[in-house]
Amino acid sequence: MKKKAVISLRKVWKIYKMGSATVNALRGVTLDVWQGEFVAIIGPSGSGKSTLMNLVGALDKPSRGHIFLDGKDISLMEESDLAQIRGQKIGFIFQQFNLLPALSATGNVGLPMIFQGIPEAKRVERATELLNSVNLGERLNHKPNELSGGQQQRVAIARALANEPEMLLADEPTGNLDSKTGGEIMSMLEDLHTKKGRTIVLVTHDIHLVKHAERVIYLKDGQIEKVVKNHKRGHKHA
Amino acid sequence: MIKDYVYFAFLNFSARKLRTFLTVLGIIIGIAAVVGLISIGEGLQETINEQFRALGGDKLIVTPKGGGFAIGAPSGSADLTKDDLDVVRKSRGMDKAGGMIFKLGQVTYGDERKTPFVSGIPQDETKDIFSDIQTFSIVEGRDLMDGDKYSAVVGILLYEGEYFDKSVKIRDRLTIEGQEFKVVGVLGRIGNPQDDSQILIPLEAAREIFDEPEKLDFIMGQVRPGFTPSDVADSVTRDLRKFRDVDEDEEDFDVQTFEQILETFSDIFSVVQAILIGIAAISLLVGGIGIMNTMYTSVLQRTNEIGLMKSIGARNSDIALLFVIESGFLGLAGGIIGLIIGASMGLLVEFGASQVGLPFNTHLSFTLLVGSLLFSFVTGAVAGVAPAISASKLKPVEALRYE
Numbered sequence: 161m162k163k164k165a166v167i168s169l170r171k172v173w174k175i176y177k178m179g180s181a182t183v184n185a186l187r188g189v190t191l192d193v194w195q196g197e198f199v200a201i202i203g204p205s206g207s208g209k210s211t212l213m214n215l216v217g218a219l220d221k222p223s224r225g226h227i228f229l230d231g232k233d234i235s236l237m238e239e240s241d242l243a244q245i246r247g248q249k250i251g252f253i254f255q256q257f258n259l260l261p262a263l264s265a266t267g268n269v270g271l272p273m274i275f276q277g278i279p280e281a282k283r284v285e286r287a288t289e290l291l292n293s294v295n296l297g298e299r300l301n302h303k304p305n306e307l308s309g310g311q312q313q314r315v316a317i318a319r320a321l322a323n324e325p326e327m328l329l330a331d332e333p334t335g336n337l338d339s340k341t342g343g344e345i346m347s348m349l350e351d352l353h354t355k356k357g358r359t360i361v362l363v364t365h366d367i368h369l370v371k372h373a374e375r376v377i378y379l380k381d382g383q384i385e386k387v388v389k390n391h392k393r394g395h396k397h398a
Numbered sequence: 399m400i401k402d403y404v405y406f407a408f409l410n411f412s413a414r415k416l417r418t419f420l421t422v423l424g425i426i427i428g429i430a431a432v433v434g435l436i437s438i439g440e441g442l443q444e445t446i447n448e449q450f451r452a453l454g455g456d457k458l459i460v461t462p463k464g465g466g467f468a469i470g471a472p473s474g475s476a477d478l479t480k481d482d483l484d485v486v487r488k489s490r491g492m493d494k495a496g497g498m499i500f501k502l503g504q505v506t507y508g509d510e511r512k513t514p515f516v517s518g519i520p521q522d523e524t525k526d527i528f529s530d531i532q533t534f535s536i537v538e539g540r541d542l543m544d545g546d547k548y549s550a551v552v553g554i555l556l557y558e559g560e561y562f563d564k565s566v567k568i569r570d571r572l573t574i575e576g577q578e579f580k581v582v583g584v585l586g587r588i589g590n591p592q593d594d595s596q597i598l599i600p601l602e603a604a605r606e607i608f609d610e611p612e613k614l615d616f617i618m619g620q621v622r623p624g625f626t627p628s629d630v631a632d633s634v635t636r637d638l639r640k641f642r643d644v645d646e647d648e649e650d651f652d653v654q655t656f657e658q659i660l661e662t663f664s665d666i667f668s669v670v671q672a673i674l675i676g677i678a679a680i681s682l683l684v685g686g687i688g689i690m691n692t693m694y695t696s697v698l699q700r701t702n703e704i705g706l707m708k709s710i711g712a713r714n715s716d717i718a719l720l721f722v723i724e725s726g727f728l729g730l731a732g733g734i735i736g737l738i739i740g741a742s743m744g745l746l747v748e749f750g751a752s753q754v755g756l757p758f759n760t761h762l763s764f765t766l767l768v769g770s771l772l773f774s775f776v777t778g779a780v781a782g783v784a785p786a787i788s789a790s791k792l793k794p795v796e797a798l799r800y801e
Contacts, residue, residue, distance in 0.1 A: 219709055219794045240713040243794075247711015258706040258798070262409040274402050275711035323711070 165192040165228070166249075166327045166359050167216055172225035174211045174382075185211040187382040188225070193327060193361055198353040200362040200370040203379030210331075212379060213363040217329045218246045230326070247275050251320030253349075255332035257312040259304040265291055265315045266300045272322040290318035294348065310341035317348060327359040328352065334369065346372055399716075400723065407724035410696070411731070421692040422732030424685025425777065429736025429770050431678035433762070434743035439671045441744070441760040443664065450660050457527060458631050458655045460486060460617040460638070478651065479612040485641045486617050489634045491625035496524025497614030499604045505597065506573040507562045514553075514561070515596040516574060518604025521546065527620050539568040539583035546600050550579040553594040557584040561595045574599065575607040627655040682773075685732060686781040693725045693785035697792075704789055705797025714790040721786035722779050729778020733771045740770075 174186040185208045193199055193216065201216075203209040214220040215227060218234050221242075227234045230249060234242060251272075252258075259268045269287035270280075278286075291300055294314040304312055313333060320328050330349060334342030350372050352358040362373060370376045371390070378385040411418045462478055478497065486495045503516035519528050521544045529541070542551055552566055559565030566572065570581045579599060588594050605611055621630045631653045638651055697704070704717055712720075744760035751758040 214795045217709070219798070240715065243708055243711055243713040243716075246709065252709050254706075254798075258702070260703060260706070262406075262413055271707070272710040274399060275707070275713070275716055277399060280402075319710070 164195045166195050166230070167218075168192045168228045169215065169222075170226045170228070172215060172222045172227060174208070174215065174220070175223040184382055186215070186222075189382070189384055191216075191377065191384065193359065195326065195359055196353075196357050197375060198350070198360045198362070198373045199375045199377065200364065200373035201377045201379060202364055202367065202370055203385075204365060207379040208382040209363055209365070209379050211382075213329065213331055213361075216361055217250055217252060218242055243275075247272055248323055249326045251323070251325040251328045253313070253316050253320050253328060253330040253333045255335040257304070257309075257316045257336070259312055259315055259319075261304050264301045264303055265296060265307070265318075268304070268315055269318045269322055272319060276323055286322065287318070290321055291315070294318045308341075309337050310344060313337065313341075313345050314348070317345070317352075321352075327361060329361045329363070331363045332365070333362070334366070335364075400719075403720050403723045404727065406720060407727045410724060411728070417692065418728065418731070421688050422685070422728055422735070424681055424688045425729055425732025425774050426685075426736040426739065428678050428680075428682035428685050429733045429774050430739035430743065431681060431736075432675055433737050433740025433766060433770050435671060435674045435678065435740075436766055437741065437744040437760045437762045438747050439667065440763065440766075441748070441758060443667055444761055445758050446663065447660060450656050455656055456621045456623075456627060458619050458621065458627055458634065458653060460619070460634065461615070461652050461654070463650045463652055477612075478614045478617055480614065481612075482638060482641065482651075483614060483617050485637050486619055486634055489619075489630065489637045491622050491630035491633060493620045493622040494524050494527065495617055495619035496520040496522070496527055497617045498528065498601060499608065499610060499613070500615040501604075501608055503574050503597070503608070504576075507556075507566060507570075508564055510562050510564075512562065515592065516604065516608075517596060517598050518601040518608075519598050520601045524618075527618050535586040536583045537586045539581070541583055542598060542600055546582070547603055548577060548579045549582045549600065549603075550574070551583040551585055551598040552581055553585050553596045554587045555591065555594045556597075572597070577603070577607045579603070627657055631655050631658075682777055686729075686777045689725050689728050689778050689781040690785060692728070693721060693782045694788070696724075697721065697785050697789040700789075701792060701797045701800040704792050705794050705800065708792070708794035709798060717792075718786040718790040721789050722782045725782025725785070726775045726779035729781070730771060730775040732778070733774025736774065737767065737770055 169189055169191045172186055172189045172191075173184065176183045176185055187208075189208075189212065201209060201212060211220075215222055218227070218229055221227075221235050225235075229245060232245075234245075237245070260271065263271065266284060266287045269290055270283035273283045273286065288297075288300060291297060294317055296311060296314055296318070299307060299311060304315070307315065313336075317328075328349070333349070334345055337345060346369060349360055349362070353360050360373075362369065364370070374390055376388045376390060378388070460478060460482070480497070483495060483497045486492060498520060499518035501516055502513050505512055505514055505516070519525065519542060521542060525544075536551065537554070538557065539551075542549055550572060552572075553561070555561040556566040566581055568581055568584070572579050572581060574597065579597075585594075585596075585598070619630075619634070621627050635649065635653045638653070639646065639649060642650065644650055707717060707720075741760075741762055744762065748758055748760045
């Protein structure tokens with residue numbers, strides 16, 4: 161079976177100007193995320209991990225090099241088109257959950273669908289279905305401040321799945337959770353990968369989390385230091 | 399989608415009720431002032447128009463130059479005479495015309511002597527022109543009629559004993575300029591002391607006692623049906639100019655239609671209203687700036703939310719629209735509250751007026767209603783444009799990281 165890349169980075173540089181100094185956050189990174197794989201990007205702070213995550217998530221454009229999302233070069237796209245594509249192809253899971261406090265769980269899960277112009281009835285139906293799948297069927301109308309951290313992150317996972325994205329991008333998803341709850345979230349992500357065949361990109365500094373991934377990319381000083389295949393986890397796509 | 403944005407706006411308002419209220423206060427005051435002033439003003443103007451029309455839409459008045467309507471001609475100005483009346487009567491489009499005398503007279507009642515206004519009213523077929531125009535009603539006794547000579551109708555203050563020490567009753571006798579008159583009727587209250595203390599007598603009697611066989615203080619004419627009062631006024635002016643041998647723009651007389659009087663009144667009214675509305679507009683401007691300020695604050699406070707929305711697919715235009723709708727509805731909320739307050743002000747004035755017996759209805763037109771709401775929404779939306787643009791231009795990466 162031919163492997164299909166969800167996102168491909170080719171010799172990507174990201175250069176920040178801090179006053180008169182320039183910082184090369186990424187230096188010629190080439191990377192493919194294959195459909196259906198679970199890849200972890202790990203590195204200490206300052207390694208360019210966040211920058212890489214922003215680029216993989218199409219939140220930012222490279223200074224040099226090319227990034228192809230679904231075959232299209234995002235460095236050539238307008239911000240609005242990028243937003244549209246982001247909404248369709250990528251589901252974000254953040255360390256801070258980033259739920260809108262005024263909206264219920266259903267409202268938060270429905271939010272990405274609003275920007276895709278999906279009618280309300282369908283949004284509510286899909287949001288309910290997704291919240292059921294993350295075991296929050298009893299919490300549909302709760303506001304974020306009425307939910308525990310783990311529950312909030314599950315709402316965020318449901319939200320990330322709202323538009324059936326090609327890739328889930330999780331940025332330190334357990335960073336704000338205790339280890340037990342964090343473990344639950346990680347096994348939920350693993351289930352999404354093994355049982356539903358979701359493509360997952362996990363960005364973390366926590367070495368303990370990478371055991372869930374099939375492939376681990378070690379980042380250091382803005383470059384890929386090494387790529388390790390996790391044979392215990394490796395299966396159909398590896 | 400717009401529906402969702404409106405819903406988001408209301409969620410934000412309810413999360414920050416006090417700030418929302420303070421923000422829209424300027425709009426509330428502005429709209430309340432505009433709605434109140436316009437509805438009261440339009441109502442007032444309508445009432446006045448109606449009363450004028452009822453009185454004399456088809457009438458015109460000729461007075462000596464400098465002498466105003468309802469005020470006797472100042473001495474020294476050119477007089478009008480019976481001959482002028484004849485000219486007026488023969489003017490094109492004139493149905494009928496009559497003249498009256500209007501003077502301060504020496505009046506003795508019992509031992510008292512005073513100087514009220516005495517009007518000489520014609521008792522021929524032109525009488526009804528005058529009775530139409532003077533909103534006189536007879537509350538006691540009867541009106542003057544054909545055949546009366548030394549009969550008088552007196553103002554209500556005389557009847558009530560507020561003018562002379564002793565009250566004047568029907569069949570009492572008054573001496574005016576040395577001639578004894580019999581009181582036959584009492585006028586209803588007009589509302590000002592001058593009118594309420596006047597005495598009406600037949601024109602013939604007035605000519606005799608004031609020794610004015612020719613002079614008239616004003617001439618009033620009724621326009622023939624089918625003619626426009628202003629056209630007839632023009633031909634009267636032309637005819638009188640010729641008869642009195644004066645040049646154009648140097649007339650020593652005035653010809654006025656009620657339309658003109660009404661227009662003059664409307665003009666003054668419009669200016670006053672424009673000034674008041676101008677002041678209200680300043681309040682709306684300040685209100686708009688208040689909304690702008692709040693929206694900028696809101697963009698800062700919600701930078702994180704904006705970043706999140708962008709990361710999950712909101713385009714720049716979605717974010718901009720979200721903020722413009724929110725600020726538009728802030729304006730609209732102010733507009734609705736302002737409208738309610740303004741309309742209540744109008745009703746309060748209406749109630750107050752009815753308590754003192756003035757016929758007056760405030761007029762809240764559909765245009766004013768919809769216009770003020772639309773205007774408040776637009777004011778809010780426009781004030782929100784700049785903050786909305788700055789929100790839409792936030793970079794998702796930076797916005798997400800903003801603390």
